[in-house]
Amino acid sequence: MNRKKEILKGTNWSIFIILCISLFVIVNYLSIRHFKTFDMTFSGEFSLSEQTKKFLKNLKEEIEIYVLLPVGDESYERVERLLNSFKSESPKIKVEFLDPEKDREKYEMVLKKYSVTTPNAVVFANKERSKWVEKDQFVEYDFSNYQFDGMAKVKSFKGEGSFLNAMYEVVDPRxxxxxxxxxxxxxxxxxxxxxxxxxxxxxxxxxxxxxxxxxxxxxxxxxxxxxxxxxxxxxxxxxxxxxxxxxxxxxxxxxxxxxxxxxxxxxxxxxxxxxxxxxxxxxxxxxxxxxxxxxxxxxxxxxxxxxxxxxxxxxxxxxxxxxxxxxxxxxxxxxxxxxxxxxxxxxxxxxxxxxxxxxxxxxxxxxxxxxxxxxxxxxxxxxxxxxxxxxxxxxxxxxxxxxxxxxxxxxxxxxxxxxxxxxxxxxxxxxxxxxxxxxxxxxVSRQSIVLTSTQLITNFVILVVLFPFIIAVFGVFVYFVRRR
Amino acid sequence: MSQIYAIVKKEMWQYFFSPVAYIVLSSFILINSFVFYVVLAAMSKSASPPLSPMALLFGGTFFFWLVLIVMIPVITMRLGAEERKLGTIETLLTSPVSDFEIVIGKFAAAFLFYLFAWLLTFVYVLILKAYGEVDLGSVFSGYIGVTLIGAFFVSIGIFATIISRNQIVAAVISFSIMALMVGMTFFTFILGSGKKEFFQNIDLLAMMENFSKGIIDSRNVIYLISGTILFLALAVKSLEARRWQ
CATH class of the missing domain: 3.40.50.880 (Class I glutamine amidotransferase (GATase) domain)
Known part of the structure; x- marks a missing residue:
């Protein structure tokens, strides 16, 4: 009898776990297929313009987008975020990120198929038509500090405009x-x-x-x-x-x-x-x-x-x-x-x-x-x-x-x-x-706050020393109250 | 509802009358304040790269995840395991309170304590506002991310404490699950485009990065909420099984 009860209990548990996990998977699968992104920044830094939204909403043909950028590239994150926003507006947008090292075979195939002559580019393809946008067309650099640190900073990101124009071209080839x-x-x-x-x-x-x-x-x-x-x-x-x-x-x-x-x-x-x-x-x-x-x-x-x-x-x-x-x-x-x-x-x-x-x-x-x-x-x-x-x-x-x-x-x-x-x-x-x-x-948003050394020391004392110390004192106080 | 409220009240009293809670809170503030200070100091240097202190605080550093996966098991470990050790779980299970109410009550108490800890970090926003401009929209979104990730991790902690007899075991189980969840990010770095798609959808680091920059993605919100519900459901079922033992 006990054995039967055990088996029943085990079956009950298994069914419950399978049901819960299935539901979890289905909900998330649907959410991945139909998603929306919301830009909460006051500056609207990650919002799409009305004309991009309009274009994507009315898009009737599928556009394949191949991002030919290494994962560590300074523009990778921006491109990924922008294309995610495109995808959230239209199910007709299909995006694939191809790393020159990890996806070498497909990366080279895309370079060849679409006659891309630069290593870092984003390719847009619709049926027989294609257009690639090289990195210089979607990222603008600031070379003002180049002579000091040998690094060019990303000044602005022009991806939305250049990608939208590329999509127009593959959809409307006039x-x-x-x-x-x-x-x-x-x-x-x-x-x-x-x-x-x-x-x-x-x-x-x-x-x-x-x-x-x-x-x-x-x-x-x-x-x-x-x-x-x-x-x-x-x-x-x-x-x-x-x-x-x-x-x-x-x-x-x-x-x-x-x-x-x-x-x-x-x-x-x-x-x-x-x-x-x-x-x-x-x-x-x-x-x-x-x-x-x-x-x-x-x-x-x-x-x-x-x-x-x-x-x-x-x-x-x-x-x-x-x-x-x-x-x-x-x-x-x-x-x-x-x-x-x-x-x-x-x-x-x-x-x-x-x-x-x-x-x-x-x-x-x-x-x-x-x-x-x-x-x-x-x-x-x-x-x-x-x-x-x-x-x-x-x-x-x-x-x-x-x-x-x-x-x-x-x-x-x-x-x-x-x-x-x-x-x-x-x-x-x-x-x-x-x-x-x-x-x-x-x-590219840059929050600039420059504190003097006195202000830094004051903040160190307040934040790193006093703030946790006050909480710890409360703890000691509570400990003694409890002991009494 | 009143039963849930009673459980929350009892657990909250226990938190704030225990020195452990203050150790957790002061450690949490010490680490976050230190990270915030380092970012402020780095920003004040002339050749600093673009930095956003609040974005770094919300998941932008290793410390955020370390604090989360250590702090939450400590908050949740005693909620079920201690009751079993002290034998008070039997009293609770025989009282007119449903398993659902017990789990939700304990979850709410731990979650509120977690939120309280994060509420203290609002001081950093006030400091930033005093020295310059802050995009409150992205700060708000960062706090939403912290809230949702917290709910997810607290639910894992509740599940772990209910299935364990010992507090340490509960903490180790929840720590392991959380570390595994965070560690999934690793696969997005090593795998190629076709294979990493699955891991990208459950990449908690990327989710937090979105929130901290001011982007709320419905996929992230649904994943975290459904994950929370999944672990809470498993916790209710585990408690129910315990009742029949």
Whole structure:
């Protein structure tokens, strides 16, 4: 009888344990398959932007992601966390981390299959399409202490933006064709004093665009395959015929990105020249004023107020992230613009960026070393950039910026970050890829607390000596109370 | 509910009237204060790498885990084993209190004592706030992590003490289980991508790292809560078996 009871008890126990463990396994299996992550930081350091969430939510095709990084890599943890957030938003995201040592076979297979030419990269694949993002594109380093400790610190993490763009590319393989006009002294790829625009073109190529130069003189029409035409700082005027073909292209639904610096004709007396695009711009609601913007309230260097930051943004998808993150855009010798009513009522123009109210547009070129505001000058607030869009069925879009320094190599290399984000946001808007609007990089948080040696000693005494001592005294007190 | 409350009250009195509790508390504060001080001193050096003192305190160092897997067995070891040794378990089992209420009452008492110890560390947050900015969101998330890991480990301790006759054996059993759980992280380092996935999902170090940085992952929360429930259920069943012996 006792034996029977023992067996029954044992069976009961076994069933109970199996049931408990099974339930534990099932619950956790389901939670691993359908999970959510919540960012509790006040700065939103680990939160995804709305556009990433939207993309992942609407994702219909599976994207395979291979992370080709060694486990100890300084960006590994960030990449892992970001991809975890992607996975939590969409079950279509499949991630595999491949260590070059531990997963050598598969690691090399992926390198070969997707023609990856760098050892540290993240590969995105969807069916036959693939795109890899190398480490430099998602991590930005700070070399300021390099000469002292030989170490570069991770300054910011740009993973969300670059990974999102890579995913867009493997899901939507359209490659916008972008033409850069030439023949009017426009900025070229490489110029002295970091004035070239090769970095801008390089960023466009990395984001999937195909760039090409376009000689507009003698051209009957802008090529049909043009997604966007960029005019980067002409120093000589466009002919009437060239203006007309640009206008026709725009009116049939084209996109124009115009960087129109003030043109200064040097002769016996310096005077403002023409770009040849003044009439076209005015017809669509943007007047090009002659002048050089001086903004003492937003200037970078005291006494050189022609170099200044544009920080007053209007509410527009191009500038919303810049405004949110307070990213400034650097302008050097910019031309003032004026938003006016478009001749053709099918078009609407609006200001994108403007100066402070202290700014003015200097019209006197005779004494540029000592500029002063006077009645003849254009009075602030001045428009630095304007956007034109069609109210009708055609999808014509135009952005006019009064300074081509915005896309220069120097501006792209600056630590400010606003110029590249603004330029790329404009391109995405113009080629109707608003969903790709650049996501600003996230600074790696560094809590800095520096205590003096006296403060450190005080804290040592309070925390390490007094705090546990007080608790121990309580213990001794309790011991004696109990003994009594 | 009133039975649970009565058990919690009794156990809490026993904790705070025992010098062992004060030894545990002062050791806990001594180690954590020392770690916090070392981090503060390191941060004050000019060439210091980016450090977050509270993130290091919440699972970022070896000391966190050492304190946890030593402190919790000490808190829980006497809860069941001592009652059996003193023979008071029979009185408890014959009283009109269910096994569930006994286990939950003892669990709640040990857990509250554990939380009390962590509450004292809030002093560090106040110190940090006095010297600079603190992201209270990630501090809050760190405390959630400490609470959930604590609940999980206390439930292991309760299970161990109920199945053991001797306090030392109970402490050794709970210490071993906890050390094994923490040690699972080792496999995530040595295994390749395909094989380590299982261990990544139960990696307590990675879970605590998430919490300390301000990320609450539903997988981690569910694992820790379900683990707590699993060990408490096993403890109830063990007590029930003891009743029929």
């Amino acid at each position: 490659k916008p064709k972008i033409y850069f006009t030439i023949g009017h002294g426009e900025r070229r790829d490489f110029e002295e004093n970091n004035k070239g625009i090769y970095l801008f073109k390089e960023r466009l190529s990395k984001e999937g665009a195909v760039t090409e130069e376009l000689q507009t003189i003698g051209l009957a029409e802008i090529p049909e395959d043009a997604s966007l035409v960029i005019v980067a700082g002409p120093q000589m005027p466009f002919t009437k015929q060239e203006e007309e073909i640009l206008e026709r292209y725009f009116e049939r639904g084209g996109a124009l990105f115009l960087f129109l610096d003030p043109v200064i004709e040097e002769g016996k007396e310096m005077k403002f020249g023409k770009t040849g695009l003044e009439e076209m711009c005015e017809r669509f609601g943007v007047e090009l004023l002659d002048g050089l913007i001086v903004d003492p309230e937003a200037s970078l260097l005291a006494g050189r107020a022609q170099t200044f930051f544009g920080v007053n943004y209007s509410h527009h998808s191009i500038t919303s992230d810049l405004e949110k993150n307070k990213y400034p855009i650097l302008f050097i010798l910019a031309r003032p613009l004026k938003v006016v009513d478009a001749v053709n009522k099918d078009y609407k123009s609006e200001t994108l960026i403007s100066t402070s109210s202290a700014a003015w547009g200097e019209t006197n070129l005779s004494n540029l070393k000592d500029v002063k505001k006077d009645e003849k000058d254009h009075q602030g607030v001045l428009t630095l950039s304007a956007v034109v869009s069609s109210k009708g069925k055609n999808k014509s879009r135009m952005v006019v910026v009064g300074d081509s320094d915005v896309i220069s190599e120097g501006a792209f290399l600056s630590q400010l970050g606003g110029n590249s984000i603004f330029a790329l946001n404009c391109v995405h808007y113009l080629v109707e890829q608003e969903e790709r609007i650049s996501i600003p990089p996230k600074e």
